[in-house]
Amino acid sequence: MNDLRLGLQARFLALMALALVAVVALMALMLHRQDRMQNEVEVVSRDALRGAVGDGLRRRGEGTVSQLTESLTNPLYYFDLDTIGEITAVALRQPGTRYVIVFDDDGNIVHDGSDEIPSYGKRMDDALAYEAIAAAGLHTQVTDELMDVASPIMIGEERIGGVRVGFDLASVRAMEDEAVADLRARLETLGRRHFWWIAALGLGLLVLGAVMLWFTQRWLVRPIRELADSARSIEAGDYDIAPPDSDRSDEVGDLTRAFGRMSRSVARHDRDIRRMAYTDALTGLPNRVAFREALDQRLLQLQGAGEPLALLFADIDDFKRVNDTLGHDAGDEVLLQCAQRVQEVVALHGGGDSVLARFGGDEFVILTQAAQGASIRSHANDLAERLVEATRQPLVVRDRPLFLGTSIGITLFPDDATIATQLMKNGDIAMYQAKVAGKNCHRFYSRAMDQAVERRVTLERELRGAWERGELSVLYQPVYHLSNGRMVGAEALLRWRHPEHGMVAPSVFIEVAEQSGLIETLGPQVLETACKDAVRWQNRRGEKGPLFVSVNVSPRQLRSPVLPKVVADCLVRTGLDASCLHLELTETAVIGDEAQVSRLLAELRQQGVKIWLDDFGTGFSGLSHLRRVPIDGVKIDRSFIADILRDPDDLALTTAIISMAHSLGITVVAEGVEREGQYNLLRERGCDLVQGYWLGHPLPREEFEALLG
CATH class of the missing domain: 3.30.450.20 (PAS domain)
Incomplete structure (x- = not known):
């Protein structure tokens, strides 16, 4: 029995020793495995965080720069x-x-x-x-x-x-290091706790060691591996995965829930960034980036299919005037109303596959396809006409009506181009041609437009600095009183002598200056020069009486609220009496915002400056401006004067304008007089002043001063 007990004891001790060795070996193995898992989790977590944050930052940066x-x-x-x-x-x-x-x-x-x-x-x-x-x-x-x-x-x-x-x-690095340090600390704390627990129980029971091994695998390794798998998915750009969750109250549960919150936050920020990158903040429409992706995708679908589509570029006419006169808040309201009208038209008449986007500023672009069997050109033409009609209706902003209109350029795929970049360029060119054609209309792209745009860009580039290079000069055409034939003033006319092309027509370069904004620089320069020369005339004439000088004001200058101050400062610098300065504006410059124009003209007249309405009679509503806009004189357009000797209608209109203007106390000037018969007939009809080639061509300052004697 003793031998048996010794044998059983020995076996027991041997078994205990073997169990102890096994537990120790198991503990050593588990410690080693735990250390490796901690390092693996740290590396994976760091890489995942770095990749996710770095990629997100790169996308944000590239989107911002784009x-x-x-x-x-x-x-x-x-x-x-x-x-x-x-x-x-x-x-x-x-x-x-x-x-x-x-x-x-x-x-x-x-x-x-x-x-x-x-x-x-x-x-x-x-x-x-x-x-x-x-x-x-x-x-x-x-x-x-x-x-x-x-x-x-x-x-x-x-x-x-x-x-x-x-x-x-x-x-970013600090956040990453802090997160990894926190993760490392949590894993180390959790590892130490499990080590002492396994050590205390493992020394007594081998089975408990196995249970603890299972427990570690079940409650520690698997959650961490799930976190690592989720981190790798996020790193790959899959933000829509269901993040791991846990109802455990220990550190692993805290870590799992923290990772879940971080995953949802990253996904939310990704959605916000995408929405910001692809959506216009003001109108809620797709922006340029989103539209370009939609256009590329649509072209890829249609390549080889033989199905055409149309690209419409719509630009709000004279939108800058709203910002300049009413402020950017009013401009935003105008954009919202225009966007709503365009959306309604596109929804009703553009077709279900149409795409509308705001390109920034006051530009909208529409991608549309015709119904099966219908002509894409007819479809685009109908849609453009409806858009023009919808946007020409008055907008009510701050209880006042605004008349703006829209210029639309249309280009067709695949007739005009087969790639997105060229289509967008063609649409922009066609839209510019619509503005050149008078605005508030639409034009289809044609090959000839490329040359016209290239000529316009070249002309604009060469016009910049032309004043400083001495290519631009101011000429003066004398104005005479019909009753006694005496010279009473002169009109200042800007001329451009190009070093290669010679004289450039004013109708060409003035339009370029107006559209490019150069007129805002050239206008004050011409005004300053004309006022200085007029002062020289007064000094030269002495007691013969002063001569006035008339200077043209462009529509763009007239929309600037600082025009009265510019004129006042110029009069102070040059010393010219305000009554000797006449400002000429065209009828088209008045149409659209008569209230604003009337306020500016009233300020100018308070300074003593005279206001003349140029090219009078060419507009449909010309007569009404005599009543609503404060003016001192009208200049009958040369198109009426040219035929008064042989066209009874032109003579009747000219006579009516003179009579009506005199009844309102307004001076009448006839321009474009080239024959003696025209001069005599205008004198008979009671016209006040006259100018034209029969009386005198536009002259440089020196030659004009020679006429003064």
């Missing part, structure tokens, strides 16, 4: 620092944005988003500048501290500069 590139094209092209500053300041305020730099084609800084722009004109010389300047498209550079995203800004094929945005990676 939007900035589109928004800055026109402001940079026209060197509008105020608009550039507003756009860059908004981007600079975004969280994590270290800098926003707009630079010209040579790499010189144009704007940095600050009010003072201390770096203006300096060349970028940081380590990332060279690749940013040379980038042909979106270009991302990453250092340990920041991510730099750059993109060129193009006008057609011409590069005019670029934009860079720097995103701070320090906060």
Whole structure:
């Protein structure tokens, strides 16, 4: 029995020793495995966080720079620092944005988003500048501290500069390190707790060791592996996965729930970023990026299918006038109302597959297909006419009606182009031609438009700086009193002698100056020159009496609320008496916002300046302006004067205008008098003043002064 008991004891002890060794070995193995799992979780979690946050930041950066590139094209092209500053300041305020730099084609800084722009004109010389300047498209550079995203800004094929945005990676790295450190601390705490628990129970019971091994596998390893699998899915861009969840109250449960909250937050931010990147914030319509993707996808579907589609570019006419006169809040309200009208028309007449987007500013673009068997050209023409009709109706903004209208350019696939970039370019060209044709209409793209646009761009480029180069000059055409034949004044006329093409017609370059905004610079220069020359005339004539000088005011100048101040300052600088300055404006400049024009003209007349209505009688509502707009004189358009000797209707109209104007106390000027018979007939009808080639051609200042004696 003793031998048996010793044998059983020995076996028991041996079994216990074997169990102890097994438990120790198991503990050592589990400790080693636990350490490896901690390292694996840390590495996987760090990689997942870094990949998810880095990719999200890169997409955000590229989306931001793409939007900035589109928004800055026109402001940079026209060197509008105020608009550039507003756009860059908004981007600079975004969280994590270290800098926003707009630079010209040579790499010189144009704007940095600050009010003072201390770096203006300096060349970028940081380590990332060279690749940013040379980038042909979106270009991302990453250092340990920041991510730099750059993109060129193009006008057609011409590069005019670029934009860079720097995103701070320090906060991203700090967040990543903090998250990993927290994860490591939690895993280490959890590992220590399990070690002592397994050690205390494992020394006594081998079975408990096996149970603990199962427990560890069941309650620790599997949740962490689920977290790792979710992290890898997020890293791959799958933000819509169901994040892991747990009702456990321990650290693993806390970790699982924290990871779930983080996953949902990343998914929510991704949706917000996508919505911001693809949706116009003001109108809620798809934006340029979303439309371009839709256009590319539609073209890919139609390639080889033989199905045509139409692209319509719609631009609100004279929208800048709303912002300049009523403010940007009113401009936003106008855009919302226009967008609603366009949406309604497209929904009713565009077809179910139509896509409407806002391209930014006052531009909308529509992609539409005709019904099966219908003509795409007829469909696009009908849709454009309905859009023009809908937008020409008055808008009510702040209890006042506004008349704007829309110019629409239409291009067809595959007739005009087969790629998205060319289609968009063609639509823009056709829209510009609609504006040239008088606005509030539509035009289909044609090959000839390319040449016209190229000529217009060349003319605009050469017109810039023409005044400084001495190519532009002011001529003066004398104006005579019909009753006694005495000269009473002169009209100042701007002329351009191109060094290669000779004299450029005023009807050509004045229109370019008006549409490009150059008239806002040229107008005050012409006014200043004319006033200085008029002062010379007064000094030369002495007691013979003063001569007036009349200066044309463009519609764009007339829409500027600062026009009265510009005129007043010019009169003060030159010393010209206000009564000797006559400002001429066309009837078309008055139509559309007579209330605003009347206020400006009233301010000018209070200064003593005379107001004349030029080209009178050519508009349908010309006579009504004599009653509603404060004016001192009218100039009968030369088209009536040319035929008064042989056309009874023109003679009757001219006589009626003279009689009606005199009844209202308004002076009448006849322009374009080229024959003695016209002169005599106008004198018989009681016309006050007259000018034309029969009396005198436009003359340079020196030759005009020679007429003064």
